Amino acid sequence: xxxxxxxxxxxxxxxxxxxxxxxxxxxxxxxxxxxxxxxxxxxxxxxxxxxxxxxxxxxxxxxxxxxxxxxxxxxxxxxxxxxxxxxxxxxxxxxxxxxxxxxxxxxxxxxxxxxxxxxxxxxxxxxxxxxxxxxxxxxxxxxxxxxxxxxxxxxxxxxxxxxxxxxxxxxxxxxxxxxxxxxxxxxxxxxxxxxxxxxxxxxxxxxxxxxxxxxxxxxxxxxxxxxxxxxxxxxxxxxxxxxxxxxxxxxxxxxxxxxxxxxxxxxxxxxxxxxxxxxxxxxxxxxxxxxxxxxxxxxxxxxxxxxxxxxxxxxxxxxxxxxxxxxxxxxxxxxxxxxxxxxxxxxxxxxxxxxxxxxxxxxxxxxxxxxxxxxxxxxxxxxxxxxxxxxxxxxxxxxxxxxxxxxxxxxxxxxxx
Amino acid sequence: xxxxxxxxxxxxxxxxxxxxxxxxxxxxxxxxxxxxxxxxxxxxxxxxxxxxxxxxxxxxxxxxxxxxxxxxxxxxxxxxxxxxxxxxxxxxxxxxxxxxxxxxxxxxxxxxxxxxxxxxxxxxxxxxxxxxxxxxxxxxxxxxxxxxxxxxxxxxxxxxxxxxxxxxxxxxxxxxxxxxxxxxxxxxxxxxxxxxxxxxxxxxxxxxxxxxxxxxxxxxxxxxxxxxxxxxxxxxxxxxxxxxxxxxxxxxxxxxxxxxxxxxxxxxxxxxxxxxxxxxxxxxxxxxxxxxxxxxxxxxxxxxxxxxxx
Numbered sequence: 161x162x163x164x165x166x167x168x169x170x171x172x173x174x175x176x177x178x179x180x181x182x183x184x185x186x187x188x189x190x191x192x193x194x195x196x197x198x199x200x201x202x203x204x205x206x207x208x209x210x211x212x213x214x215x216x217x218x219x220x221x222x223x224x225x226x227x228x229x230x231x232x233x234x235x236x237x238x239x240x241x242x243x244x245x246x247x248x249x250x251x252x253x254x255x256x257x258x259x260x261x262x263x264x265x266x267x268x269x270x271x272x273x274x275x276x277x278x279x280x281x282x283x284x285x286x287x288x289x290x291x292x293x294x295x296x297x298x299x300x301x302x303x304x305x306x307x308x309x310x311x312x313x314x315x316x317x318x319x320x321x322x323x324x325x326x327x328x329x330x331x332x333x334x335x336x337x338x339x340x341x342x343x344x345x346x347x348x349x350x351x352x353x354x355x356x357x358x359x360x361x362x363x364x365x366x367x368x369x370x371x372x373x374x375x376x377x378x379x380x381x382x383x384x385x386x387x388x389x390x391x392x393x394x395x396x397x398x399x400x401x402x403x404x405x406x407x408x409x410x411x412x413x414x415x416x417x418x419x420x421x422x423x424x425x426x427x428x429x430x431x432x433x434x435x436x437x438x439x440x441x442x443x444x445x446x447x448x449x450x451x452x453x454x455x456x457x458x459x460x461x462x463x464x465x466x467x468x469x470x471x472x473x474x475x476x477x478x479x480x481x482x483x484x485x486x487x488x489x490x491x492x493x494x495x496x497x498x499x500x501x502x503x504x505x506x507x508x509x510x511x512x513x514x515x516x517x518x519x520x521x522x523x524x525x526x527x528x529x530x531x532x533x534x535x536x537x538x539x540x541x542x543x544x545x546x547x548x549x550x551x552x553x554x555x556x557x558x559x560x561x562x563x564x565x566x567x568x569x570x571x572x573x574x575x576x577x
Numbered sequence: 578x579x580x581x582x583x584x585x586x587x588x589x590x591x592x593x594x595x596x597x598x599x600x601x602x603x604x605x606x607x608x609x610x611x612x613x614x615x616x617x618x619x620x621x622x623x624x625x626x627x628x629x630x631x632x633x634x635x636x637x638x639x640x641x642x643x644x645x646x647x648x649x650x651x652x653x654x655x656x657x658x659x660x661x662x663x664x665x666x667x668x669x670x671x672x673x674x675x676x677x678x679x680x681x682x683x684x685x686x687x688x689x690x691x692x693x694x695x696x697x698x699x700x701x702x703x704x705x706x707x708x709x710x711x712x713x714x715x716x717x718x719x720x721x722x723x724x725x726x727x728x729x730x731x732x733x734x735x736x737x738x739x740x741x742x743x744x745x746x747x748x749x750x751x752x753x754x755x756x757x758x759x760x761x762x763x764x765x766x767x768x769x770x771x772x773x774x775x776x777x778x779x780x781x782x783x784x785x786x787x788x789x790x791x792x793x794x795x796x797x798x799x800x801x802x803x804x805x806x807x808x809x810x811x812x813x814x815x816x817x818x819x820x821x822x823x824x825x826x827x828x829x830x831x832x833x834x835x836x837x838x839x840x841x842x843x844x845x846x847x848x849x850x851x852x853x854x855x856x857x858x859x860x861x862x863x864x865x866x867x868x869x870x871x872x873x874x875x876x877x878x879x880x881x882x883x884x885x886x887x
Contacts, residue, residue, distance in 0.1 A: 229850055232638035254853070258640030344745075345833060402724045402742025404834040414725070543637075543853040551836065558747070560835045576653070 183479035184216040187472070188234075188241035191221045194431050197503045208488050215481050228543075235260040235475060242478035243486060246292060248283040248469050249535050250542025255473065256286035262474045265290040267483045275492065279533045280507040283469040292473035293486040295495075296504035298426040299467040299527045300352055301449040303433075308337050308421040321454045322357075322389055329398045332421045339398035341420035343411030344557070347550040348538055352424050353393065354553035355537035356452045356466050357386035363459035364532040371541060371574070378571035382459075387556050387563025389455065394557040404558065409436050416442035424452070426467050427505055427523050449519060451526065465530040468539060469507065499524075541574070548573035625866065632860035637853045650860035659848070660861070663839035666751060667820055670840065673755045674762070674815035679808070682763045686770035687796060700771065704764040711761070715828030718757045719744065722829075744830050751838045757825055762818065766811045773807035774800060809880050816872055820865065841865050 187205075192198050198221065205217035220241065222230065227245070234240055235255065246252050255261055268290055273281055280294030302325075304316045312335035314328045329339035343349040359367055362382035370378050400406070400420055413436030415423040423429060434442030454462035472486050488494070495506035500514030505524050512528070515521045527533065538546030552566035561569070588596065597603045632651070635644040654660050685703060689696040706714065721728045724740035733740040743753045777800055785799045801808075823842035826832065832839040832847055839847065845865065849858015 225851075232853065232855075236639070251853070254637055254639050260639065345831060347833070401740065402745045405723070405742045405745035405830075406725075410725075543851070547847075547852045554833070555835050558835050560747075 183481040184218065185243070185479075185482050185485045186241045187217065187219045187485075188227070188231075188244040189219055189221050190227050190245050191223045192503065193428055194435070194501075194503060196501045200498060200501060200503060204489055204494055208485055211488075212481070212484075215485075217485055240475045240477075242482040243292070243472045243474050246284075246471060246473045247536075247539045248294075248471070249539035250546065251539070252284075252291070252473065253286055254542060256289075256291055260476055261291040262476045262478055263289045263291060264293075264474050264483050272487065275508055276490070277507050277509060277528070280469055280471070283535065284471055284473070292471050293483075293490050294469055294471035294507045295490050296471070296498065297467060297469050297507045297527055297533065298428060299465045299505065299523050299533070300356065300424060300426045300452065301523060301526075302452055303415070303423045303425060303429055303447060303449045305415070305418055305421050305443055306446040306448055307443075308332070308418065311335060312337055312421065314421075316448075316450050319450055319453055321456055322392075323456075325453045326392060326396065329393070329396050329422075333396065333398065338400045338420035339396070340393075340422045340424070341411050341415040342399040342403040343406050343408030344399065344404040344554060345406055346408045347554045348536075349408050349411065349424070350557050351538055351550040351553040352466075352536075354386060354390050354549065354556070355534075356424070357389045357455065358383055358537065359464060359466050359534040360452065360455040360460040360462070361386050361389075361458040363461070364464060364534045366459055367534060367537065367540070373574065376571075377574055378567050380567075383567045383570070384563050387552075387566045390553065390556050391563055394559070399557075404554075412436045413438065418443065418446075427520055430517060430520060431502055447519070449523075460534075461531045463526070463530055464532045464534060465527050466534045466536070467527075468536050469533070470504075471507070542577060545570065545573045545577050628859045628862050628866075631856055632863050634856045635854075636856040638855045639853075642856075646856070650857045651864075653857065654860055654864065657848075659836045659839060660844060662837060663841050663844040666839060667822075667841050669751065670755065670758060670819035670822055671816050673759060674819045675812060677755075678759045678763050679766055679811055679815060681759065682766035682811070683770055683808070685763070686767045686774055687800065690771045690774040692775070700768070703767055706761045707764040707768075709761070711824030712828055714757060714761050715825045718753075718825075719829050722753055745834055747834050747837050750830050750834060754822075754826060754829055754838055757829065758819070758822060761825065762815070766815065769807050769811050769814075770804060773804035777803045812880070813873075813876050816876065817869060820869055820872065841868070 187201075189201060192201075201219045205219060208217055209215060228251075231244065235244075236258075240260070265288075276294050277297075280297065281290065284290055284292040284294050302319075309316050309328075309332065312332040314331050316328070319325050319328055332339040362370065362380070366375075366380070366382050369375055370380055370383065400411075400414060403411070406414070409432065412423070412425070412429060412432040414420065415429075416433030416435075416437030417439065423433070425432075430447065433447065434440065434444075437443075451462070452466065472489075474482055474486070490508060492508055492511055495508035495511035496514035498504055498514075499506040499511060499520075500516060502515075502517060502520065505515070505520065505527060506512060512521065512524045515524055534540075538550050540546070541549060549570050552561070552569045555561045555569075556563060556566050594603065597606070631642065633645060633647060634642050635646045635649070636642045685699075689699045689703075709717075720726075722742075722744050724730045724733065724742040724745075729743070730740045743749045781803070782795060782799055785795050790798065820840075821842055822840045823846065826838060826840055826843045827846075830838045832843050841861065842865065845858050845861040848854060849861055
């Protein structure tokens, strides 16, 4: 019996040592929006394994909600992955502060960093230390259905500021068409309007100051003004009936079925409106976009973009191979391929050449030229303040609270953060 | 055997143990108590104390638990309008369970408790919703209530009226949830009543018939009194179950619109776990635990008679 135990211990020890020596890479990803996404990761992993015999790369996938709720426990256990998907922002800052991440600044030379956009590297850094590798960006634009706006006699290209959008919405409504399709059940689609308005009015610096609690935090007049603008829109009742029981994917499908003229969403809508539509084809060439309207007197540059930055964070105790694999995953070839497959907008510099869709190419160009890229506010502010912001936006639209109350709600959550 | 009346000699603990040892009870105790005690302590008592402790901290789930904030989580809870709404919603669920679900289950049980093949078929149909997973019921009903592609949308289209989006409506969304909860659990209570009704001796019913009791008199003076224990038990399950409703709400409304349809548990999940306020969530959990305990003990005392006997 004793010799058996010893033998078992030896085998176990060897296995553990073996796995440590091989320095395998375990990645925890979210379930990609498009089926090609999953295959893409597996192909890249296979290619890496072929170039680096002896190293195994494993991808695990979880849906968004499970991912977010399991991550805190997972990261603090010994079963943590070597790298995991991130939306950056406030939650990333929490993770960095808690010491569950690995500082990989030294692994990235200036030459390495040049392969990524500066805002991408910035998003993966906390207090000057780099903890991860950016992979893609999302940028929100105001999508429209060409056929429907033409039918209503509206020229979307002429919509330059907020008043123009309000007037266009009324005109479209007058023609018996739903002006804006909205996935209100998920709340964040409403908060896209609120956040965009805040970014246009307060500017990225103003948003960052509010996040720090400067100038009355979110009780600052800029945020109240953003709420008032959102209320102006909601007062027109521009959304489809039952929008508060419509999830974002369903709303994208309704838009793809031609059930409304405008839809505020990121670049992912190109695929989502087709996949979720009843026909499976979506709007095709009738789909186009304008940038979010400017606000007169707003501090934000109308050329600023708004959206997400996503990538991979490295956990503490991850081996050398992890950083190496992340560099491989985000190299020019793989980034270009990701863009070609319409999975995302690559964040790598010079990786835009693969984007075939002219609309996505335009978004990518606007993104690269933007003076600032404002992170989605709910991501930037972290889980609790972000949720309060989404709640506040939804309740302005349903008329349950005033713009002042909404701002106070967000500020209260910020103070308690 | 010594009589229990009169003054009983008080034994010292050591003497008591010695007596147990003589009677052979000590061995049994040492052998059989630890497994259950350890498991119960590890998985029930310890988490309760841990949660109670956590509720005095501000903790996001990351890093060390060192930010002691006293009773702030509880103060915030007491002032949060959404929490008040979810408490009220839980009360509404309890009332609906007691005054709609149980009478419905009782009526159906009285109709189909006799053993015939048609009744078996009905029992199966009425019991089927209970077998379904909660989350699946929620998803199914969200399709039914969907005004665009769902059953209610089709009905509206067939009638030529505008579709009605019940889950998007603040006034009616919770009514929809109550409907689903009643639909889901009435079969369970019905089964408890059927089992109890089948145990009612036939000769008692016959005796009542001979005495000239009518259909209703048999129900009210014979059957119901004889299954009162089952009704009390059922009501207890209904109350505690109503306090814990969660899986049905998430797919149906996710607590919306405007946070008007949360139950205590979905509130805990949304504001505690999903928003990474683990300490705050623990405080909600403690409140829920206290509510359940108070309900359980006061129900035992009030409804189930002395000593909790049914």
